[in-house]
Amino acid sequence: MPIKDVFLPLVGQPRGPALVAIEKCVAVAADLGARITALALEEDVFERPKVMLPDDRASVQAGRQASDMHQLLNAFSNAASRANIRAQSRSGKVPADQIGAILAEHARFSDLTLVPVKPHDSRTEAIIEALLFESGRPLLLCPEHRADELRPEVENVVIAWDHSARAARAAGDALPILQAATSVRVLTVAEDKTDAVLQSGAALVDHLREHGVFASFETTKGGGSSTGKVLGSWANSHGIDAIVMGAYHHSRLNEIVWGGVTKTVIGQPPCWVMISH
Numbered sequence: 001m002p003i004k005d006v007f008l009p010l011v012g013q014p015r016g017p018a019l020v021a022i023e024k025c026v027a028v029a030a031d032l033g034a035r036i037t038a039l040a041l042e043e044d045v046f047e048r049p050k051v052m053l054p055d056d057r058a059s060v061q062a063g064r065q066a067s068d069m070h071q072l073l074n075a076f077s078n079a080a081s082r083a084n085i086r087a088q089s090r091s092g093k094v095p096a097d098q099i100g101a102i103l104a105e106h107a108r109f110s111d112l113t114l115v116p117v118k119p120h121d122s123r124t125e126a127i128i129e130a131l132l133f134e135s136g137r138p139l140l141l142c143p144e145h146r147a148d149e150l151r152p153e154v155e156n157v158v159i160a161w162d163h164s165a166r167a168a169r170a171a172g173d174a175l176p177i178l179q180a181a182t183s184v185r186v187l188t189v190a191e192d193k194t195d196a197v198l199q200s201g202a203a204l205v206d207h208l209r210e211h212g213v214f215a216s217f218e219t220t221k222g223g224g225s226s227t228g229k230v231l232g233s234w235a236n237s238h239g240i241d242a243i244v245m246g247a248y249h250h251s252r253l254n255e256i257v258w259g260g261v262t263k264t265v266i267g268q269p270p271c272w273v274m275i276s277h
């Protein structure tokens with residue numbers, strides 16, 4: 001199924017990297033020929049009624065927060081106008097503990113959710129987890145710290161293949177992007193090229209060929225590093241535009257306590273990352 005309807009959550013402060021990430025996300029939607037819907041949310045903070053003085057810090061903070069939301073929306077509107085793309089936007093003020101759930105609910109009515117990612121930011125990670133577990137839709141993560149370098153045309157793609165159901169789901173969700181790519185590689189991080197590893201990779205390549213995706217398969221060794229770091233280094237050294245991967249191969253609790261591939265990649269994506277659960 002082609003990607004025709006994408007969703008862009010807007011939460012946080014309109015700093016330089018965040019604004020560049022919005023621009024790149026809109027450009028990706030335009031490249032896909034999709035409509036894009038942005039939802040900007042700010043925290044609804046309850047404050048007791050009180051006399052407001054001209055230099056009251058709370059009022060200044062509230063005004064700044066409202067300004068942040070409007071700046072994010074303005075950046076989105078300007079980017080959509082430049083890209084000449086069908087776009088719509090919404091905004092709202094909600095309790096902080098409901099932001100993730102509300103974004104996930106809206107994401108259910110899209111083909112793909114584009115998520116600007118601040119590096120190692122707990123709120124961003126919580127929003128991504130809510131989207132993964134509650135929306136039922138794939139995500140495309142945009143690393144804010146590398147937004148200047150990202151190309152909106154996703155031409156060189158690697159599928160992080162660990163033989164799991166989640167990785168298979170991610171590959172299926174990514175088919176429209178894989179079909180439009182110039183180069184697709186299937187990569188398994190393994191210390192040994194066992195028959196099982198080789199057969200599984202070859203089977204995925206064969207399946208993708210039936211969908212018009214002519215991929216290659218290869219393995220790379222971890223060398224004692226975490227799989228997440230190995231994927232990032234491999235992607236950077238091979239000029240990869242996007243990684244396709246499944247989320248939380250281990251139990252969610254183990255990932256949270258011990259870390260893991262998903263936590264590593266979410267914390268600081270090395271490039272565009274399409275992730276499904």
